[in-house]
Amino acid sequence: MVANILEMRSITKTFPGVKALQDVSLNVARGEIHAICGENGAGKSTLMKVLSGVYPHGTYEGEILFENEPVSFRDIRDSEKSGIVIIHQELALSPFLSIAENIFLGNEIQRRGFIDWNKTNLEAAKLLARVGLSDNPTTKITDIGVGKQQLVEIAKALSKEVKLLILDEPTAALNDEDSAHLLDLIKHLQGQGITSIIISHKLNEIKAIADKVTIIRDGRAIETLDMKSDEISENRIIKGMVGRDLEHRYPDRTPKIGDEIFRVEDWTVHHPTEHDRVVIHNANLTARAGEVVGIAGLMGAGRTELAMSIFGRSYGSGISGRVYVRGEEVKVKTVADAIASGIAYATEDRKRYGLNLIEDIKRNISAAALTKLAKSGWVDDNEEYVVAADYRKSMNIKAPSVATVTGQLSGGNQQKVVLSKWMFSDPDVLILDEPTRGIDVGAKYEIYTIINRLAAQGKAVIVISSELPELMGISDRIYALSEGHITGEMSIADASPEALMQYMTKEKEQ
Incomplete structure (x- = not known):
């Protein structure tokens, strides 16, 4: 021994x-x-x-x-x-x-x-x-x-x-x-x-x-x-x-998919400093009310770059193309434009870009939609507290109170604060970039349940994930991205890891 x-x-x-x-x-x-x-x-x-x-x-x-x-x-x-x-x-x-x-x-x-x-x-x-x-x-x-x-x-x-x-x-x-x-x-x-x-x-x-x-x-x-x-x-x-069996790692869901509410046409993005280099090539994608759309791709395929460029041109240069929300073309030249147009983006790097870790839960949840709490030009502290407390309860954020500093929370609970922030902004389209990265299986299940809840409310939810089983477990439809090109689109009924991987490794056509 x-x-x-x-x-x-x-x-x-x-x-x-x-x-x-x-x-x-x-x-x-x-x-x-x-x-x-x-x-x-x-x-x-x-x-x-x-x-x-x-x-x-x-x-x-x-x-x-x-x-x-x-x-x-x-x-x-x-x-x-x-x-x-x-x-x-x-x-x-x-x-x-x-x-x-x-x-x-x-x-x-x-x-x-x-x-x-x-x-x-x-x-x-x-x-x-x-x-x-x-x-x-x-x-x-x-x-x-x-x-x-x-x-x-x-x-x-x-x-x-x-x-x-x-x-x-x-x-x-x-x-x-x-x-x-x-x-x-x-x-x-x-x-x-x-x-x-x-x-x-x-x-x-x-x-x-x-x-x-x-x-x-x-x-x-x-x-x-x-x-x-x-x-x-x-x-x-x-x-x-x-403390229990997870026979199904993904919660059951009966999709209720409505009309198209989000469309991106001919979206092209150049590198932010190497302006001759194209990162995203003429991307076209759609999402409908109540639909969960997955985006699959290998590291470096351009998934995050696509999402960030749509969200107020947070990434890239020389961006061209059109974005439509509920049939109307919208201008998304800034993050404020994107939020006002009903588009939200939960970043893959919640610690650096998604949260203010030295602020409390309350301030983080209200950060993207302070105008909803404004009275005579000032944020109503009492209303801010009530809103945050409601999200703490409904999202099952494990913290003593909404005054808890966000940096003291576990990764899963920090992710729930990020989602609460964007849910409070009441978007039509919610883009989630690696929403379960670095969190455990129990917390993942809760995040999947929240995604289902958003879809049930008629939102269009777009999920970027490196885990193909996750995308196949929660999506209604999946786009594959390779070298900045959307190389395929599959309904979940037709999707398989092998088929998706073929699209994800497909070389760009000469």
């Missing part, structure tokens, strides 16, 4: 008014890949912050043993000295420093009181090779993609002689190829004796890589499953996460 490298015993962590963790115990064997699953807000990240010293000893109850010794970390540097390194979902790299500077930031290689740049770059190159990167160590972080940035974070962890590597949603922002490479790397590091804890919502990845999985629900450890001996299915994990 392999000895444990980590034991967390009866961990309880309380915030004002909320018990985030209650009597949680976790055992991790040396050299294993241990997954932690749970719905958003279940306490997964909180538990790892306790372990890594982000929440220092004395701010929680319980005991931590690492390599059979009791530990009491005062901060993250303390845990790193012991060989525990955490990589957060939000990467902590400085974009304008080089790869080498980031790897050794706070742990600089010095000679006679000065940084030894030759040795720094040499050692950085060795670490990059260990994670499968051949980039020059002097390259700035801003000049490499998110997938490579994630690998730089792991190289940084390796520079600290890591024994236990904690990865919080490491593939959330990665495409399939980068995700596969990262998972292969974690397996490779396991072969070198490095233990990993991985928090992920992607159950297929957990099945592929994890030795064991601990499920946390509502701040409690529900169970630990042996992925090898128990032949655990995804549905078995889901049942532990949400």
Whole structure:
């Protein structure tokens, strides 16, 4: 029997008014890949912050043993000295420093009181090779993609002689190829004796890589499953996460599709800085009242660029084409124009563009339609509170009150605030860009239910998603996009993953 490298015993962590963790115990064997699953807000990240010293000893109850010794970390540097390194979902790299500077930031290689740049770059190159990167160590972080940035974070962890590597949603922002490479790397590091804890919502990845999985629900450890001996299915994990079977991952819906209310004709978009480069080529699409229309495409196909350019020309240059809402051509030269015309767009990057994370729920919900709350030129605070409280209840936003700072919410609840904001603006057309990215299966089901509710109200809902099963589970009709061209359109009755993938990989006609 392999000895444990980590034991967390009866961990309880309380915030004002909320018990985030209650009597949680976790055992991790040396050299294993241990997954932690749970719905958003279940306490997964909180538990790892306790372990890594982000929440220092004395701010929680319980005991931590690492390599059979009791530990009491005062901060993250303390845990790193012991060989525990955490990589957060939000990467902590400085974009304008080089790869080498980031790897050794706070742990600089010095000679006679000065940084030894030759040795720094040499050692950085060795670490990059260990994670499968051949980039020059002097390259700035801003000049490499998110997938490579994630690998730089792991190289940084390796520079600290890591024994236990904690990865919080490491593939959330990665495409399939980068995700596969990262998972292969974690397996490779396991072969070198490095233990990993991985928090992920992607159950297929957990099945592929994890030795064991601990499920946390509502701040409690529900169970630990042996992925090898128990032949655990995804549905078995889901049942532990949400406390019930999800026989149908997509809620039942009987479409009631009416007349066309949205049309885009001959929509062409050029790159915002490379003005000769066409990003979207003569796109044509429609959406009807009560219809959910999916847009499928591989990374770089132009899905987000299409949506943002329609929404007040938020992206692109040299834009041409026409947009119609309820049969009338509308001008969408600005975001304000788009909103006034009945078009809403929920961005794929809710943290950067969709929300003001330092503002409360109330202010975020009202942000896109303040004129509806105005009296004599001033926002009616009482009415704003009532509106937000109604959405908090109807959308099941888990927060003590609408005065809660939005940045303190889980990803799923933040997404509900984004949707509430646009629902309050009462649009005819709602474009949702990756609406379930980075949220768990239980929260996804709630988002799907909200989409169905919007369609039932007669809205036209357009959903962009990288997950074909999701698009097929919620859409009435799907467009496929490849290299900026709409290459196909299929009713859901005719759609299949294979047929959609053919359209999504179709090369542009010469």
